[in-house]
Amino acid sequence: MSNHNLPDAEQLFAALKAQMAPAIARDAKLVGVYSGGAWLADRLAAELDGDHAVGYVDVSFYRDDLSTSGLKANVRSTQIPFSVQDAHIVLVDDVLFTGRSIRAAINTLFDFGRPASVQLAVLVDRGGREIPVAADYVGAPLIVARDLMLALDRDESGKFVLTTEPWKAR
Secondary structure, eight states: BBBOOOOOOOHHHHHHHHTTTTOOOOTTEEETTTTTTHHHHHHHHHSSOOOEOOOOOEOGGGGTTHHOOOOOOOOOOOOOOOTTOEEEEEEEEEEESHHHHHHHHHHHHHHHOOSSEEEEEEEEOOOOSHHHOSSSSSEOOOOOOOOOOOOOETTTTSSSEEEEEEEOOO
């Protein structure tokens, strides 16, 4: 893994939080997409004003490439401990790329009810959309070669760190 020439993920988090703070509903529910989005949602809920319940989605069963690439080895349980029905939801993910994971996350949400609204917050928008998905809140846009995967990690102290690695088929 490499993090040469990548922006400071903590600064991107601060920018994302600053965008969201005046704009999201005080009772908006935060739903993180495993795993980077889950870490971000937890921290946003702790640091944003308001009462923000947190849930997590694993999009593995909703991916449109499931029949060709199979399940990932680390499938996690979707956990949404609140009613989605008529709630204002902010879906949180670390990296927005093709849009396919976000489409899968929205499909997962609707299995739990019909939200009043769904917004999207991402730490990084790297472009390269294959379906029409746009984030409402973005830490920063970042151009990354298509053959590299951009990932959020945490260092020993729990701080966010961006890394790249060769792209692996999901």
